[in-house]
């Protein structure tokens with residue numbers, strides 16, 4: 001099925017004061033995708049986002065949102081966007097509610113009921129009538145998220161959104177994002193330098209380094225990881241059996257531990273097989289940190305530029 | 306557009322800056338009225354003592370005395386030429402008052418109200434406007450909220466226009482309140498009347514001499530209205546300039562600093578650099594518009610009402626154009 005892209009970046013470049021900060025980023029996102037923009041500090045994530053929302057003009061390349069060019073059709077393009085950029089800056093001298101009302105006043109489609117719903121979604125109903133100046137960072141972050149999703153945007157852009165959230169807040173936030181993406185069909189663009197956060201939440205991840213996207217991966221692919229570790233009673237025999245019956249090449253890691261890439265073979269069947277063969281299985285695990293390896297491999301040894 | 310302006314007004318009120326400005330206005334008017342009252346009492350006492358009269362109501366005698374005082378001062382060798390010619394102009398006015406039976410000493414709420422704006426127009430009123438306008442944009446730049454406004458489905462020029470119109474509304478409000486507050490506060494000191502009293506206007510200064518050929522009397526209320534209209538015009542011009550600076554400079558402190566020091570420098574310039582022709586094109590030395598009405602002497606020769614208004618209008622238009630062009634093009638990196 002040919003869907004229209006929600007966000008399309010074409011060869012996006014930005015030079016600030018003679019320094020090339022974003023060096024040709026291409027990206028296409030479709031509805032209901034959660035996209036992670038992962039990169040170390042100073043990689044150019046925020047700069048890219050600023051170009052997407054039209055805060056700064058690209059030196060070269062173009063941004064289009066739901067088919068509308070940000071450069072030429074700014075109003076229509078931005079009608080589809082909600083965002084937090086860099087930090088959730090709000091009017092400190094207004095209350096949370098007044099901040100949201102300021103936002104709502106600029107968009108007639110937002111109803112009082114919608115404001116109420118969103119406030120409950122982010123769990124801020126108890127402090128809504130306090131001045132934002134008295135909020136903690138996490139609370140401001142929540143208000144920022146509320147503000148960003150208020151107009152039911154097709155594209156939600158969040159720059160470092162979990163900064164300052166407590167663990168419970170993180171989980172809530174992840175659930176909220178999933179709900180928005182999978183139930184309401186929003187496309188969510190999350191930037192972060194925190195790998196775990198991206199890994200737990202996103203479908204697609206681009207890794208950006210020094211202004212260049214160096215890799216785009218589907219998280220499902222690498223997380224349904226096929227690298228398995230077993231701790232068992234007879235490693236030598238297990239390696240032999242794997243090779244004979246499953247055509248899997250395994251290596252011995254430690255005294256009782258072997259590791260293998262099982263690719264398409266079902267893990268439960270292999271484990272059953274071991275037990276039938278009389279090999280006692282004490283522990284079996286998937287190696288979870290492939291994305292981290294990838295990230296570290298790709299960004300290793302870099303200074304912040 | 307209306308809701309954008311409403312947003313701006315809500316912000317302005319919540320920031321408490323507006324209340325602060327109004328409080329300053331009230332305090333200053335009160336002090337000024339009290340001071341005027343004291344001066345009046347003292348002048349009367351002095352004159353009656355010197356002249357040995359008790360009936361200070363006889364203003365004609367006082368006016369005569371003032372004329373003599375001034376004449377004496379004029380003969381003093383310590384007075385420079387400029388103050389001399391300005392004194393001469395004042396004396397001619399006083400003479401005119403005597404001839405037309407206009408009591409220059411008598412105070413009234415109407416007179417005070419007019420005088421307040423005449424005194425406020427070149428420094429105090431601009432300062433109040435600056436306090437409101439200098440952080441309209443830079444304030445949002447320094448706390449990052451400008452991003453909230455500029456990533457919405459509203460074009461940038463509309464955001465800026467809503468701010469600009471809000472500023473104009475505030476200028477009207479401030480000038481209007483200055484009028485109402487000074488009329489009320491001074492009323493307690495001098496009585497609430499005087500609005501019908503005739504005021505002489507239409508003075509022209511020709512070669513350092515007061516030319517009263519086109520002088521005519523208008524009722525005080527009409528004169529006041531003219532003075533406050535000029536006050537609003539000055540507020541508008543200064544507001545536009547400081548609005549522009551608040552766009553060009555990202556920090557509120559810097560923005561207020563720049564425009565205030567410019568303004569204060571203007572007051573120095575008009576006294577110390579008045580021979581330097583180019584200074585007349587600066588907006589700061591053209592703010593004393595009301596002096597053209599009252600016939601007070603201008604520090605820089607060759608300037609008249611039309612000239613000053615043209616210069617000020619030029620500044621306002623240029624600032625507004627620069628504001629809009631820069632704001633709609635600039636990269637927001639905060």
Ligand SMILES: Nc1ncnc2c1ncn2[C@@H]1O[C@H](COP(=O)(O)OP(=O)(O)OP(=O)(O)O)[C@@H](O)[C@H]1O
Nearest residue numbers: 016021040041042043044045046047048193305638
């Ligand atoms: N106003 C500016 N002037 C000059 N250079 C800038 C400016 N803003 C950002 N940069 C540079 O651009 C590069 C990328 O900055 P950016 O804020 O996009 O990084 P980021 O990926 O968002 O990093 P972080 O994870 O720390 O938020 C940095 O090297 C930074 O020094």
Ligand SMILES: [Mg+2]
Nearest residue numbers: 045046086159
């Ligand atoms: Mg950033």
